[in-house]
Amino acid sequence: MNNMQALQKKHSWFPLLIVLSLLLLTACGKAQNASSPQQGQSAATSVGKEKVVVNIGIQGSTGILSYARDKGAFEEAFAKAGAEVRWHEFASGPPHFEAIASGRLDFGATGGTPVVSAQTGGVDFKAIAVTSDGKRNNAIVIPKNSPITDIKELKGKKIAVAKGSSAYNFLYMVLDRAGLKAEDVQIIHLQPDEARPALDTGAIDAWSTWEPYVTTALVQTQAKSLVTGEDLHIFAPGFLIARTGFTAEHPELTVLFLKTYEEVRQYYVSHLDEVTDEFVKTKKLEREIVSKVLQNSSPILSPITPEFAKAHQEQADFLYSVGAIKKKLDTSQVLESKFVEQALKEAGEKNKPF
Numbered sequence: 001m002n003n004m005q006a007l008q009k010k011h012s013w014f015p016l017l018i019v020l021s022l023l024l025l026t027a028c029g030k031a032q033n034a035s036s037p038q039q040g041q042s043a044a045t046s047v048g049k050e051k052v053v054v055n056i057g058i059q060g061s062t063g064i065l066s067y068a069r070d071k072g073a074f075e076e077a078f079a080k081a082g083a084e085v086r087w088h089e090f091a092s093g094p095p096h097f098e099a100i101a102s103g104r105l106d107f108g109a110t111g112g113t114p115v116v117s118a119q120t121g122g123v124d125f126k127a128i129a130v131t132s133d134g135k136r137n138n139a140i141v142i143p144k145n146s147p148i149t150d151i152k153e154l155k156g157k158k159i160a161v162a163k164g165s166s167a168y169n170f171l172y173m174v175l176d177r178a179g180l181k182a183e184d185v186q187i188i189h190l191q192p193d194e195a196r197p198a199l200d201t202g203a204i205d206a207w208s209t210w211e212p213y214v215t216t217a218l219v220q221t222q223a224k225s226l227v228t229g230e231d232l233h234i235f236a237p238g239f240l241i242a243r244t245g246f247t248a249e250h251p252e253l254t255v256l257f258l259k260t261y262e263e264v265r266q267y268y269v270s271h272l273d274e275v276t277d278e279f280v281k282t283k284k285l286e287r288e289i290v291s292k293v294l295q296n297s298s299p300i301l302s303p304i305t306p307e308f309a310k311a312h313q314e315q316a317d318f319l320y321s322v323g324a325i326k327k328k329l330d331t332s333q334v335l336e337s338k339f340v341e342q343a344l345k346e347a348g349e350k351n352k353p354f
Contacts (some may be wrong), residue, residue, distance in 0.1 A: 111166025
């Protein structure tokens with residue numbers, strides 16, 4: 001064999017070596033991917049599916065969800081289930097449902113009117129528990145020097161309200177009790193961060209709003225409460241809400257959300273002084289405001305009883321009768337109590353500190 005033949009024989013192994021090397025590298029890469037979690041995944045969830053992210057909406061600086069976020073209660077509970085919690089802040093109830101409709105939100109807490117509006121708009125959600133009877137939550141606030149003394153004197157006045165909020169329905173009910181229609185006043189749609197300056201400067205004559213904005217205005221500017229839901233015996237339950245797609249795919253996490261909420265709620269209502277101290281410290285709020293807001297609130301966690309369901313249906317019927325919504329609703333279609341019933345059964349009377 002001459003030198004040329006020997007060299008050709010030697011080089012004839014190169015293609016085979018290259019192929020074997022590529023196969024070996026491919027196999028190693030697959031093994032590495034199979035055994036190592038991808039970015040954003042835990043080892044427990046990296047095989048087959050990504051880690052579940054639970055998106056929770058929150059509004060206002062006080063309340064059960066605000067306290068729970070400060071204490072990391074949901075983070076702790078969901079971490080044990082291999083899920084991650086992300087918080088989203090909203091100025092009022094209606095934006096919660098915009099986020100639910102786009103798949104960006106899984107849970108939240110709102111008044112009954114946003115629930116009615118969302119059903120009217122065809123949002124795919126469920127109201128999964130009652131958090132308040134709503135009697136003391138809403139009020140119409142007027143500037144401290146306002147000459148208005150009676151709800152009938154609202155005729156012709158400029159009234160701010162967040163459209164679709166619980167205070168929106170409350171305003172319509174107040175006008176109805178006064179023998180007035182929406183056309184008899186100037187309704188200006190403003191979110192709380194816009195309405196408060198307008199009230200302070202006299203750009204509006206009244207503001208229909210909810211806690212903690214009611215107490216904050218009364219304490220900070222000596223504004224006056226013209227009428228409250230309790231004054232008129234208006235029964236307007238508030239709800240925890242959930243994206244239907246999430247509850248269908250993760251029923252066990254839906255129960256966990258409610259059970260954690262209840263554990264926080266039990267601690268919250270039985271340690272109001274401690275909770276007040278916490279909010280004063282973390283939110284930089286005036287103690288007088290926080291104390292009054294917490295005293296005025298009576299947070300509950302309840303299945304949607306026939307009484308609550310009836311009150312919610314009556315609210316929707318009223319909004320339809322005055323033209324605030326354009327569709328007559330069967331509100332029972334979005335009310336779902338099975339998750340909260342299971343959560344309350346599991347939670348029992350447990351009360352743990354955070």
